[in-house]
Amino acid sequence: MNDQIILKNRPKGKPSEDNFELQEIETGKPKAGEVLLESKYISVDPYLRGRMRDEESYIEPFKVEEPIESMIVAEVTDSRNPNFSKGDHVIGMLDWKKLQINSGENLRKVDKSLAPLSAYLGVLGLTGLTAFLALDKIGDLKSGETLLVSGAAGAVGSIVGQIGKIKKCRVVGIAGSDEKIEHIRNRFGFDAGINYKDTKDMTKAIAEACPDGVDVYFDNVGGEILDAALQNINKAARIINCGAISIYNSTEVPMGPRPEGILIKKSALMQGFLVRDHIKDYERAIQELAGWLKEGKLTYDETIIEGFDKTPKAFIQLFEGRNIGKMLVKV
Amino acid sequence: MNDQIILKNRPKGKPSEDNFELQEIETGKPKAGEVLLESKYISVDPYLRGRMRDEESYIEPFKVEEPIESMIVAEVTDSRNPNFSKGDHVIGMLDWKKLQINSGENLRKVDKSLAPLSAYLGVLGLTGLTAFLALDKIGDLKSGETLLVSGAAGAVGSIVGQIGKIKKCRVVGIAGSDEKIEHIRNRFGFDAGINYKDTKDMTKAIAEACPDGVDVYFDNVGGEILDAALQNINKAARIINCGAISIYNSTEVPMGPRPEGILIKKSALMQGFLVRDHIKDYERAIQELAGWLKEGKLTYDETIIEGFDKTPKAFIQLFEGRNIGKMLVKV
Incomplete structure (x- = not known):
């Protein structure tokens, strides 16, 4: 079985676990051109709070009763898309799901040998x-x-x-x-x-x-x-x-x-x-950041919470100042 | 005799005529390198209100008991500076005085044949x-x-x-x-x-x-x-x-x-x-503006108040919305 986390209702003031719901869902199978992804690390970020406001007051608001999305590093576990192979690691704006099917259109491959997977949600993300x-x-x-x-x-x-x-x-x-x-x-x-x-x-x-x-x-x-x-x-x-x-x-x-x-x-x-707004500058920025990482000029902290079901809690903790560095969920 | 207008005390809220004082003063004679100027048109502008605040709260505040300064078009009536001749018209940040002596350092000559003198305090100023x-x-x-x-x-x-x-x-x-x-x-x-x-x-x-x-x-x-x-x-x-x-x-x-x-x-x-902050761009801007004026693409209004002693009144009227276009005093 597969799990997803939806926005149950919009937070008023500080978000709480009541605003979210963990649901069991079917996964389905990838059709031609699609890939099946297994989430590895989920990024939780303060800006997501903005997207939880209602439609009038923010760009691209999340819909109630639908999954939240954020940047996720995932592994390709099945591919019917010629650009991706089983075992590839990718990053993209993905749903809070353990498994999901994706067209591959907005996925970017990441190199596990250059930096740890979690870094692609932080210093290289x-x-x-x-x-x-x-x-x-x-x-x-x-x-x-x-x-x-x-x-x-x-x-x-x-x-x-x-x-x-x-x-x-x-x-x-x-x-x-x-x-x-x-x-x-x-x-x-x-x-x-x-x-x-x-x-x-x-x-x-x-x-x-x-x-x-x-x-x-x-x-x-x-x-x-x-x-x-x-x-x-x-x-x-x-x-x-x-x-x-x-x-x-x-x-x-x-x-x-x-x-x-x-x-x-x-x-x-x-x-x-x-x-x-600056997607065309991402590659240049990642090159420069990766260079500084390699030269030891740049270091970073991570706070990693384990367990897919802890994702809402990790998000809420951002507003309690409890993380040091990038807050991540390891699925 | 000569007249000047000083800041008598700093306005609290909307400026009033009590904040200013007209004084009779001596003019003196230009020394070597100096010019004697006769004010023709005085510009009054909202930003002068900012400079009437006290020293802590604004850049280059006016000093109490000293003359206000603003942009003025003046005629050179006596010159001991080789760069200026009697009869030249100039513009500069000058004191609210009918007559004044100036080093000529920050004066710019204006061409009376290109546009009326008052325009140099407005559309070309x-x-x-x-x-x-x-x-x-x-x-x-x-x-x-x-x-x-x-x-x-x-x-x-x-x-x-x-x-x-x-x-x-x-x-x-x-x-x-x-x-x-x-x-x-x-x-x-x-x-x-x-x-x-x-x-x-x-x-x-x-x-x-x-x-x-x-x-x-x-x-x-x-x-x-x-x-x-x-x-x-x-x-x-x-x-x-x-x-x-x-x-x-x-x-x-x-x-x-x-x-x-x-x-x-x-x-x-x-x-x-x-x-x-952009003095180095003035010449380019004046060229472009003068071109548009000549082509008839740009027109302007002036509200001209007559009489040097009316300068404070003209300034105060800016805050009453009574001017149409550039507010000037004709000395």
Whole structure:
């Protein structure tokens, strides 16, 4: 038998296990041109919360009573598609199913000998691509500049910080515990860190950690930390709006100080970034990231939860700050 | 005798005549290398309000008890600088004085035979440069796109709209009276207009006037009209934060709905624009603008107030929406 996980109903505020349901289903057999896939690793990511909102308020919302999809590494266990052989490993935006049939159209083969399979969901997957391409397209880091990163101990944030060091910037990370701050300094080479849970005046704390001001702010959280960062930006600063985990669970329209005055005063830029707008740049980014991995300039953490049925729990834990690095489910 | 106008004290909220003082002063005589200038036309602009804030909160704030400065067209009445002759007309960032001595360093000669002197403070001055260069550097207008402009009947807005039509866009203007909407449609060729003072639901009104969504929003006002525009932006929209007249007079931190969620969802960009960051592009912009003027593709309005002592009043009227087009003082 086969299992799938569907969106049972849309979360209100923070997601809970009640929003999901594990169902037994039939698998079926691949027709001509199709492949049968066995899921190996499932990526859970904060942006999926956005897709759980209703149709009006987000792009490509998930449908209620249908499976969630996310990036999954799978093994081809049967193939009637000439591009894939049994035993190939592939990555793609796939359903939360143990087994599934796929046309192969949007699958990409991955090389198990180059890096562990799980890396293709992290540093060589959307996580690494997001860090690399957002800095590449918007950040435009220059040697000697100051890069501030929120969610710094997270999957994207930790790679962003390391790229900042490769580009010879001062890198300051914001995270939610002293352990995380220790970790980003010791393991990822951040120059300084701010534990926001322990800080009353974030504006002042950022000013102290960034004595030359902030040139690029890589924002994974939005909300009040973004407000505090804006108070510290330099002329011609670039703010990358990559995530807004602090407001994803809001049930009302989140309010804050208007940014337009500061943006004008500083000739600064705030730009939203969605990695899937840049598919044509993926190959170039993976090449560069894989090179840095090989040279030992880039390292990464994973939090791996075992068991397909634990996928909703792993997703929910993202909002509790319990993962270090990329959160994955090993099926 | 000579007159000057100083900042007597910093405005709280909307500026009033009490914030300024007209003083009689001595003129002095130009030394070697200097010129004596007689002011002909003085430009009053909303951004000057920002420079009237205190030192902490704005770049290059004016000092209390010292003259205001703005762009002025003046005639050289005496010259001890080899680059200028008596009778030359020049433009520069000059003090609000009838007569003044200047080193000539930051003066640019203007050609009275090419366009009327006042045009160098408007369509061929910072006004036209702001419209042209903000669209050039941030707007990146493509044929067939929708350009929304606030402050559309104002000096910058009316040029922005005309450039939008030259670039073959659908151009929609927002202004504060039915007369202004009539005017931008009839005189400047806007495709549609919204009288915001007469509109309860701006989000809906923009949606109706921009059936294909908003690709570029040229924002001169900030605040709630910006909020409504954000609700209507297309994927990869560009929002040019050129002015925020709705919040310049705020005495408290202005609050509003947080934009980061929409910016991410739409991969959109909000960028502050200050024309003086782009001095190296001025000549190219003036050439292009002068060409359009000559071909009759560009026209402009002026509101000219007569009398040097009326300069503060002219400035204050900017915040009452009483000017049509560029507001100038004829000395």
